[in-house]
Amino acid sequence: MAEILLKDLYKTYGETPAVRGIDLTIAENEFVVLVGPSGCGKTTTLRMIAGLEHITAGDIFIGDRLINDVPPRDRNIAMVFQNYALYPHMTVYENMSFGLRLRKVQKGEIDIRVKEAAEILNIEELLERRPKQLSGGQRQRVAMGRAIVRNPQAFLFDEPLSNLDAKLRVQMRTEIKRIHQRVKTTVVYVTHDQVEAMSLADRIVVMNNGIIEQVGPPQEMYDNPKTRFVAGFIGSPAMNFVPCKLTTNGDGLSIKLTDGVDLKVPGEREKRYRPHVDRDLILGIRPEHLTECRQHTNEQQQDFGCDVSVLEPMGIDTMVFMEIANVEVCARAAPDAVKNPGETMTFTIDMQKMHLIDPSTDTVL
Amino acid sequence: MTERFIDSRSVQTEQFKISWLTTVLEDQRVLGYVLLIPAFLLIVVFIGYPFLLGVWMALTDKVVGTPGNFVGLANFTKLLDSDIFRVAAWNTVFFTVVATAIKAALGMWLAVLLNRKFMFSRATRAAVLLPFIVPTVLSTLVWLWMLDGTFSVFNWILRWFWDLEISAFGLVIKEDFGYIRGPNWLGDPYYAMGSIIMANVWRGLPFFAISFLAALQTVPSELYDAADIDGATGWKKFWHVTLPMIKPVAVVVVVFSFVITFADFQLVYILTRGGPNNSTHLLATLAYQQSMHTGNLGEGAACALFMLPLLLIVIILQLAYLRRQGVQ
Numbered sequence: 103m104a105e106i107l108l109k110d111l112y113k114t115y116g117e118t119p120a121v122r123g124i125d126l127t128i129a130e131n132e133f134v135v136l137v138g139p140s141g142c143g144k145t146t147t148l149r150m151i152a153g154l155e156h157i158t159a160g161d162i163f164i165g166d167r168l169i170n171d172v173p174p175r176d177r178n179i180a181m182v183f184q185n186y187a188l189y190p191h192m193t194v195y196e197n198m199s200f201g202l203r204l205r206k207v208q209k210g211e212i213d214i215r216v217k218e219a220a221e222i223l224n225i226e227e228l229l230e231r232r233p234k235q236l237s238g239g240q241r242q243r244v245a246m247g248r249a250i251v252r253n254p255q256a257f258l259f260d261e262p263l264s265n266l267d268a269k270l271r272v273q274m275r276t277e278i279k280r281i282h283q284r285v286k287t288t289v290v291y292v293t294h295d296q297v298e299a300m301s302l303a304d305r306i307v308v309m310n311n312g313i314i315e316q317v318g319p320p321q322e323m324y325d326n327p328k329t330r331f332v333a334g335f336i337g338s339p340a341m342n343f344v345p346c347k348l349t350t351n352g353d354g355l356s357i358k359l360t361d362g363v364d365l366k367v368p369g370e371r372e373k374r375y376r377p378h379v380d381r382d383l384i385l386g387i388r389p390e391h392l393t394e395c396r397q398h399t400n401e402q403q404q405d406f407g408c409d410v411s412v413l414e415p416m417g418i419d420t421m422v423f424m425e426i427a428n429v430e431v432c433a434r435a436a437p438d439a440v441k442n443p444g445e446t447m448t449f450t451i452d453m454q455k456m457h458l459i460d461p462s463t464d465t466v467l
Numbered sequence: 468m469t470e471r472f473i474d475s476r477s478v479q480t481e482q483f484k485i486s487w488l489t490t491v492l493e494d495q496r497v498l499g500y501v502l503l504i505p506a507f508l509l510i511v512v513f514i515g516y517p518f519l520l521g522v523w524m525a526l527t528d529k530v531v532g533t534p535g536n537f538v539g540l541a542n543f544t545k546l547l548d549s550d551i552f553r554v555a556a557w558n559t560v561f562f563t564v565v566a567t568a569i570k571a572a573l574g575m576w577l578a579v580l581l582n583r584k585f586m587f588s589r590a591t592r593a594a595v596l597l598p599f600i601v602p603t604v605l606s607t608l609v610w611l612w613m614l615d616g617t618f619s620v621f622n623w624i625l626r627w628f629w630d631l632e633i634s635a636f637g638l639v640i641k642e643d644f645g646y647i648r649g650p651n652w653l654g655d656p657y658y659a660m661g662s663i664i665m666a667n668v669w670r671g672l673p674f675f676a677i678s679f680l681a682a683l684q685t686v687p688s689e690l691y692d693a694a695d696i697d698g699a700t701g702w703k704k705f706w707h708v709t710l711p712m713i714k715p716v717a718v719v720v721v722v723f724s725f726v727i728t729f730a731d732f733q734l735v736y737i738l739t740r741g742g743p744n745n746s747t748h749l750l751a752t753l754a755y756q757q758s759m760h761t762g763n764l765g766e767g768a769a770c771a772l773f774m775l776p777l778l779l780i781v782i783i784l785q786l787a788y789l790r791r792q793g794v795q
Contacts, residue, residue: 154692154696174696179696180696181693181696183692187689190712191711200697200699201697204697204698204703
């Protein structure tokens with residue numbers, strides 16, 4: 103239950119930089135998710151907070167305390183590991199109480215805390231078992247129990263769900279959220295799964311190449327990505343990126359795709375885009391904003407035709423793949439409205455939801 | 468035409484033969500036993516026969532050159548009454564327990580050190596194995612020379628320390644302790660036992676260190692991370708995480724080494740031949756002396772057989788432990 107402050111944090115392994123200057127404030131009781139592709143520095147950052155990795159440069163504060171040189175055991179944090187890291191020779195009870203026993207907490211107190219955590223996690227009947235006798239999901243719960251009994255200032259999660267099968271992962275996701283609502287504490291959670299990040303986080307931190315690309319609440323990350331990387335990383339299926347040219351069209355502006363498709367830029371964005379007229383840019387549009395031809399609900403929705411190349415039915419929607427300007431583009435259409443591959447289909451694009459990206463800086467304009 | 472006819476018939480018979488053998492071997496119950504035959508023969512010829520012959524000889528009064536008569540357990544009762552045998556039995560237990568304990572403790576220490584990353588760590592790991600690779604007879608001859616009554620290098624070093632001039636703070640201190648000879652390593656009963664234990668430890672340490680090192684490397688690093696966060700310091704991490712994790716391997720290594728050390732022969736035979744005054748006689752060297760030097764094969768075999776029940780107990784305990792581990 104404390105604020106965590108990262109100040110200009112650096113980590114290099116020999117010559118290889120892993121984390122290249124991170125500034126981040128995590129508020130008390132906030133659930134922050136660090137997300138990014140493998141090798142982006144998210145786990146290294148978490149391990150530096152935990153004290154398992156030496157800091158090359160920068161400062162870390164937990165509460166008001168500078169903890170750069172404080173060993174992990176004195177940082178008052180608990181961590182849940184990807185492979186659970188349960189001690190195989192100890193029972194569940196012993197696993198959960200190990201940290202307390204080392205801290206010489208009274209036996210009665212330990213018992214109360216372990217039972218309480220076991221009750222929260224629904225593992226009361228497993229306390230005498232050994233990790234080998236547990237399923238993946240149960241081990242995950244024990245790992246969380248070990249963290250909860252410590253009653254730490256912050257919980258650190260290192261990809262805790264990546265070893266579980268898809269169904270269990272979704273279940274445990276909800277479980278973690280429920281537990282956080284019950285055990286109010288600061289959480290730093292690392293994952294490479296953007297769905298996990300979206301569904302759990304109060305705030306998402308998208309990392310790439312050792313730096314923070316963008317920080318914000320999930321919905322904001324989805325609606326207003328600041329860089330091409332964030333735009334492509336958040337949302338599933340990923341955003342389409344189509345090369346285009348911004349041109350003037352009478353009074354207004356329009357986006358010309360290389361195929362000759364001409365899309366009108368919404369009036370309120372004209373001022374923002376005006377300086378970039380006649381430049382080669384990239385149009386970013388999410389599949390869900392590119393649908394089968396629908397009745398327009400606002401004037402920014404426009405239609406165009408294209409040949410269907412591949413269909414991927416998902417049940418609720420069908421993903422329609424087509425080729426625009428030599429780029430594969432995915433649209434999300436109602437299953438009964440799709441045409442067969444090879445046939446021409448009319449699509450509606452919602453230009454209010456589009457993004458224009460400057461390819462020279464990869465930032466969203 | 469006729470020729471071709473005959474040809475095809477013989478081919479058919481050939482095929483029939485092959486398919487008959489194949490059918491039999493296809494049966495896994497048969498194939499299993501067939502595959503066991505070579506190993507079984509090796510065991511029968513090189514272990515089973517000598518063992519049974521030994522048991523038989525132990526029950527006879529066979530002397531070299533005579534057929535020997537069945538005497539029942541006379542050899543065993545005679546041995547139990549003999550002072551030399553009782554000394555040798557006690558020596559064997561003492562030697563084995565002390566040497567194995569030192570090897571286990573030092574081996575663990577060495578393994579933990581070797582498990583760290585340092586310059587030339589791979590080369591060091593390989594070098595540690597050297598005492599184990601050199602044939603025991605050769606390395607023991609070097610020990611014999613190093614522990615020699617007159618030319619011992621240990622005593623030479625001791626003497627050098629004795630003659631050392633210590634200069635500090637402008638003062639020169641020259642202590643004269645007089646002439647020191649150093650211990651008579653192989654000539655004094657206590658030093659002799661210490662010497663054979665030392666040589667045995669030197670030779671057996673690599674086996675412990677490398678086995679423990681291999682076990683250490685299977686401990687997931689995440690467990691140490693978890694222990695760090697749980698609040699365990701270095702020694703507690705070793706006690707609560709490392710040791711329990713490598714216990715199954717450690718038990719096997721200790722028992723295996725116990726058995727080998729218990730039956731050690733070459734080292735003692737070269738260094739002391741059981742002397743001085745039988746103070747380093749082990750069951751193995753005594754058995755050899757009885758049968759080869761005295762020519763009393765029956766008594767020698769009985770002496771060697773005395774090792775069996777003790778080792779059997781140790782091995783049964785080990786198997787029971789491993790089975791319990793498996794259940795867990």
